[in-house]
Amino acid sequence: MPKSEYDAIVVGSGISGGWAAKELTGRGLATLLLERGRPVRHGVDYVTEGKPVYDFPFRLQGDRRRYATERPVQSRSPFVTEATEHFFVDDRRNPYGTPGDRPFTWIRGHQLGGRSLTWGRQSYRMSARNFEDNARDGHGADWPIRYADLAPWYDHVERFIGVSGETLGNPMAPDGVFQKPMPMNPPERDFAARVAGAFPDRVVTVARAANITEPVGDRAPCQMRNACARGCSWGGYFSTLSSTLPAAQATGRLTVRTHTIVHSVIYEGKRRRASGVRIIDAMTGKASELHARVVFLCASAFESVRILLNSSSPEFPDGLANSSGTLGRYVMDHCASDLGFAEIDGPPLPNYSGARPVPLLIPRFRNVDDAQRTYVRGYQMHAGASPAGWERGVYAHGVGAALKTALRDSGPWSLFLIAQLEMLPRADNRVTLDPVLRDAWGMPALRIDVAYGDNEAAMRREASATVGEMFDAVGYRNARVIPLQPVPGEAVHEMGGARMGRDRRTSVLNAWNQAHDVPNLFVTDGAAMASSSSANPSLTYMALSARAASHAVELLKRREI
Numbered sequence: 001m002p003k004s005e006y007d008a009i010v011v012g013s014g015i016s017g018g019w020a021a022k023e024l025t026g027r028g029l030a031t032l033l034l035e036r037g038r039p040v041r042h043g044v045d046y047v048t049e050g051k052p053v054y055d056f057p058f059r060l061q062g063d064r065r066r067y068a069t070e071r072p073v074q075s076r077s078p079f080v081t082e083a084t085e086h087f088f089v090d091d092r093r094n095p096y097g098t099p100g101d102r103p104f105t106w107i108r109g110h111q112l113g114g115r116s117l118t119w120g121r122q123s124y125r126m127s128a129r130n131f132e133d134n135a136r137d138g139h140g141a142d143w144p145i146r147y148a149d150l151a152p153w154y155d156h157v158e159r160f161i162g163v164s165g166e167t168l169g170n171p172m173a174p175d176g177v178f179q180k181p182m183p184m185n186p187p188e189r190d191f192a193a194r195v196a197g198a199f200p201d202r203v204v205t206v207a208r209a210a211n212i213t214e215p216v217g218d219r220a221p222c223q224m225r226n227a228c229a230r231g232c233s234w235g236g237y238f239s240t241l242s243s244t245l246p247a248a249q250a251t252g253r254l255t256v257r258t259h260t261i262v263h264s265v266i267y268e269g270k271r272r273r274a275s276g277v278r279i280i281d282a283m284t285g286k287a288s289e290l291h292a293r294v295v296f297l298c299a300s301a302f303e304s305v306r307i308l309l310n311s312s313s314p315e316f317p318d319g320l321a322n323s324s325g326t327l328g329r330y331v332m333d334h335c336a337s338d339l340g341f342a343e344i345d346g347p348p349l350p351n352y353s354g355a356r357p358v359p360l361l362i363p364r365f366r367n368v369d370d371a372q373r374t375y376v377r378g379y380q381m382h383a384g385a386s387p388a389g390w391e392r393g394v395y396a397h398g399v400g401a402a403l404k405t406a407l408r409d410s411g412p413w414s415l416f417l418i419a420q421l422e423m424l425p426r427a428d429n430r431v432t433l434d435p436v437l438r439d440a441w442g443m444p445a446l447r448i449d450v451a452y453g454d455n456e457a458a459m460r461r462e463a464s465a466t467v468g469e470m471f472d473a474v475g476y477r478n479a480r481v482i483p484l485q486p487v488p489g490e491a492v493h494e495m496g497g498a499r500m501g502r503d504r505r506t507s508v509l510n511a512w513n514q515a516h517d518v519p520n521l522f523v524t525d526g527a528a529m530a531s532s533s534s535a536n537p538s539l540t541y542m543a544l545s546a547r548a549a550s551h552a553v554e555l556l557k558r559r560e561i
Contacts (some may be wrong), residue, residue, distance in 0.1 A: 120356025
């Protein structure tokens with residue numbers, strides 16, 4: 001009969017859950033890792049890895065009629081293709097609700113490894129300023145930690161996962177433990193030089209990425225195939241399956257259970273402790289319980305909040321650890337500016353597939369001094385130059401051999417430029433349990449009520465204008481700015497809902513990601529974020545998870561939880 005009691009239970013096997021499992025097992029705890037989705041074996045189950053485009057019936061575009069019924073939400077993501085669709089959920093079995101005038105795009109992957117198999121891999125530290133902004137401008141609860149508290153854990157994570165990048169000395173993009181950066185191509189080097197000449201406050205660098213350029217253990221450097229979301233047998237990018245899961249398994253202290261849906265956390269009111277979790281077998285529907293001395297929720301921001309909301313009790317009628325009333329509130333995502341394109345000179349190349357798998361980065365340069373603008377916070381920018389591929393033949397004139405011959409060579413080069421904006425934490429952006437909607441296992445689905453506000457709108461207007469101004473200044477041909485209508489969730493950076501804070505009356509978690517109300521309950525995924533910054537958040541989730549796991553083990557040793 002399977003064991004039902006452990007030192008620690010970790011819910012979720014994605015970026016945060018993998019790190020929690022690695023650190024807890026490495027520090028001596030018998031740990032159970034629960035994943036609601038199917039098992040995936042590193043390498044073996046990357047079933048489309050290396051498969052050429054012409055072997056896909058729809059040439060990677062997918063069966064749109066089937067997507068309209070199976071994945072109407074997931075197929076909105078550019079990461080969902082015919083080669084990756086199996087790493088994304090069936091929306092019919094995993095519904096959620098939204099108000100009619102406040103849409104939200106919730107992209108999810110339920111399998112061992114979670115979204116660590118398909119993430120964008122950009123890995124940035126939040127800056128010292130980011131941890132201070134809430135207190136500085138009064139939007140959101142003050143972070144209970146500062147950059148100095150997390151810096152050694154950023155170091156710890158970067159050394160293990162491998163982060164390639166360039167040292168800049170820019171305070172808005174703190175330097176870390178980097179492998180050699182990926183190279184820019186010649187048109188990108190030209191763009192960086194022109195930006196430096198026109199805008200001394202802006203620096204163009206290659207994105208810092210968890211795509212390694214030097215070996216890390218058994219992992220080989222990135223092969224520059226730019227097909228990461230299919231899975232990488234080389235381990236060229238960080239994922240739970242390539243990195244943290246093997247490390248946790250090597251301790252002999254890890255048990256993994258897939259197809260295991262966590263319904264709620266078991267709370268013992270007399271002891272003021274969590275004693276485990278209630279689970280549903282995803283294959284049979286059978287309910288049971290599992291017990292542990294400490295529980296880590298790492299199921300993704302919204303799923304962790306859903307579990308807490310579903311864990312109501314006489315002591316916590318509005319959700320476990322919710323004495324503050326803030327559970328489910330202060331949800332954030334990043335927001336995009338309009339998209340800029342320009343023609344740029346580049347070398348003629350034979351047609352090819354693959355490329356550097358991450359873009360360029362321009363760190364935040366707005367509101368970093370006393371010259372405040374009409375909005376608070378700021379944005380970072382991303383860019384990249386590439387030649388047109390054979391796909392341009394879809395829109396080209398001609399047929400037959402002449403067209404095929406013309407498409408053997410790459411087409412004209414273009415450069416894109418877009419900004420990623422910070423979103424403020426606001427109480428009216430929230431998730432709750434839907435009173436009617438249920439998922440395929442009978443659990444209440446979430447109702448997501450999130451929208452961008454006036455600050456994001458003002459920042460977005462300026463950031464979009466900045467895209468056009470930068471193109472004008474660098475002098476590229478046929479520059480144009482394409483209007484976008486971003487919807488929350490599209491960045492796949494959902495954050496908040498169980499925020500950290502100094503005051504238990506206005507936050508769910510303390511400085512160690514530990515629930516104020518339930519000392520042996522930790523939440524270390526995006527739900528814990530008190531602000532979003534403009535930086536991609538995954539590296540911060542990893543550092544918070546490792547730090548919290550270390551603290552939990554120390555508390556257990558001292559018998560304080």
